[in-house]
Amino acid sequence: MKEYWTSLASLLGVLAFCQGILQTVFPPELRFAFLKLFNKIFHWFSSYYYFDITEIDGVNTNELYNAVQLYLSSTVSISGSRLSLTRALNSSAITFGLSNNDCMVDAFNGVTVLWEHVVTQRQSQTFSWRPLPEEKRGFTLRIKKKDKYLILNSYLDFIMDKANEIRRKNQDRLLYTNSRGGSLDSRGHPWESVPFKHPSTFDTLAMDPKVKKEIMDDLKDFANGQAFYQKTGRAWKRGYLLYGPPGTGKSSMIAAMANFLGYDIYDLELTEVHTNSELRKLLMKTSSKSIIVIEDIDCSINLTNRKSKGGGGGASARTYYDSMEMRGGGGGVSVPGEEGGGGNSITLSGLLNFTDGLWSCCGSERIFVFTTNHIEKLDPALLRSGRMDMHIFMSHCSFPALKILLKNYLGYEEGDLDEEIGKEFEGVLEKAGMTPADVSEVLIKNRRDKGNAVRELLEALKARAEKNNVAGGSREKVNGGHDLEEEEEEEQEKRALESPKEEGCDFVEDSCKKGDEKDPKEDNEIIEK
Numbered sequence: 001m002k003e004y005w006t007s008l009a010s011l012l013g014v015l016a017f018c019q020g021i022l023q024t025v026f027p028p029e030l031r032f033a034f035l036k037l038f039n040k041i042f043h044w045f046s047s048y049y050y051f052d053i054t055e056i057d058g059v060n061t062n063e064l065y066n067a068v069q070l071y072l073s074s075t076v077s078i079s080g081s082r083l084s085l086t087r088a089l090n091s092s093a094i095t096f097g098l099s100n101n102d103c104m105v106d107a108f109n110g111v112t113v114l115w116e117h118v119v120t121q122r123q124s125q126t127f128s129w130r131p132l133p134e135e136k137r138g139f140t141l142r143i144k145k146k147d148k149y150l151i152l153n154s155y156l157d158f159i160m161d162k163a164n165e166i167r168r169k170n171q172d173r174l175l176y177t178n179s180r181g182g183s184l185d186s187r188g189h190p191w192e193s194v195p196f197k198h199p200s201t202f203d204t205l206a207m208d209p210k211v212k213k214e215i216m217d218d219l220k221d222f223a224n225g226q227a228f229y230q231k232t233g234r235a236w237k238r239g240y241l242l243y244g245p246p247g248t249g250k251s252s253m254i255a256a257m258a259n260f261l262g263y264d265i266y267d268l269e270l271t272e273v274h275t276n277s278e279l280r281k282l283l284m285k286t287s288s289k290s291i292i293v294i295e296d297i298d299c300s301i302n303l304t305n306r307k308s309k310g311g312g313g314g315a316s317a318r319t320y321y322d323s324m325e326m327r328g329g330g331g332g333v334s335v336p337g338e339e340g341g342g343g344n345s346i347t348l349s350g351l352l353n354f355t356d357g358l359w360s361c362c363g364s365e366r367i368f369v370f371t372t373n374h375i376e377k378l379d380p381a382l383l384r385s386g387r388m389d390m391h392i393f394m395s396h397c398s399f400p401a402l403k404i405l406l407k408n409y410l411g412y413e414e415g416d417l418d419e420e421i422g423k424e425f426e427g428v429l430e431k432a433g434m435t436p437a438d439v440s441e442v443l444i445k446n447r448r449d450k451g452n453a454v455r456e457l458l459e460a461l462k463a464r465a466e467k468n469n470v471a472g473g474s475r476e477k478v479n480g481g482h483d484l485e486e487e488e489e490e491e492q493e494k495r496a497l498e499s500p501k502e503e504g505c506d507f508v509e510d511s512c513k514k515g516d517e518k519d520p521k522e523d524n525e526i527i528e529k
Ligand SMILES: Nc1ncnc2c1ncn2[C@@H]1O[C@H](COP(=O)(O)OP(=O)(O)OP(=O)(O)O)[C@@H](O)[C@H]1O
Pocket: 204, 205, 206, 207, 244, 245, 246, 247, 248, 249, 250, 251, 252, 253, 373, 394, 435, 436, 437, 438, 440, 494
């Protein structure tokens, strides 16, 4: 042991001596060239390649460094000896990663690589427009020379993808709104955002399980469908139209979709948008992996103002749509004297371009969701194939949906419900036409006493069915005997709350009484376009 230390000391002495000679005898340029040569010789004989990924590349933050850090945080096990913990802004998760100057081994496609996190003190503050951190950080990747061409590019791509995925999972999703009208914030953004914390999931959503599964599969296919959309030359986007009476879970479904895919939501308030170009700008400022929502679309399109621009019956399709002014509260700003709205207001054409036109594909992986209480009021142009890919009917509470609510609110498992009571529920649910929102109200109120909750609900359903039955003879009914008047009242209340000065909705009521309604189906249903 003693000999080992003596030989090490003498080796260091020789090296220091050589360095001293180098420093005194040779000028700096020559010394630099010598070191470069030494490095080259060393690498010539080494069987590894080394790649440095520094935190700051010149003055810009190196995206790859952040990605590697995140990626390694997902592969490092908590049992490691020393780990660094971080919690990013707007994140609810803590990530852990390699501590300073620690190493770890990773494997990709059967190839083993070594990562080292190198942290050194920055010598002196070099001139920079922005202050640089005191420490120089970077990762060094060591790959066997023979493996470099085998994996390097695909490995780095894999790391970038993985990091994006982790970032999305860790980060709280955001709910954006354009309530500021057309004005921009200090960073030139038209959207305002808040953390999105809606607890609705597909598990909590009460609807026909078969339809639910179909929707979930469709969403999964969409999210994993980059190659498919590329191959078929389609823009990577999908449209869903959710329709049905108030309180059947349309908004809850949107939240469940966002939670399922981990997407942000852009809640587009059409009444705050004044022109088509403003609409386009809003679209351009949305990010990919997002759901763009227009709620109550029937309330934003004024069908009563529908006229063919230019008077001639032969107006082009575009001009025809352009003449359909979109409005609501303080909605479309019409050019004086130009009835029907000219280029100074939002048109149906503008909306169709928003979802369907060339602009709709700036960015990718986006879902459009429109909701309405009255599908029959929507312009057929909006319903045509390719616009809204799936039409999903959100129905009154059916028996399968009730079982989900009983499970979620009272903890009833399959088979817990008495068979007789089950049959009674089945018999009365359709006639009662209560929404999941109504049913959950009764369950919440009585949730401390399961038995009582079920009894109360049954009574409420029977009373509602009876009421519908009595009213059935004297009043026009649609929706298979459901209390239309109550639904309309509910809708009007909603609209009054949403926009007290809104006049654009009058037509809904009018046309609702026209009697052109079709009989909506009882259960949830999907129509794929
Ligand atoms: N299908 C459902 N599954 C679970 N809960 C539901 C469902 N439908 C409604 N609810 C409950 O009722 C409340 C209102 O539902 P939601 O806002 O999703 O209805 P909506 O269809 O969007 O109504 P509106 O047409 O008035 O916008 C929700 O908070 C939710 O708790």
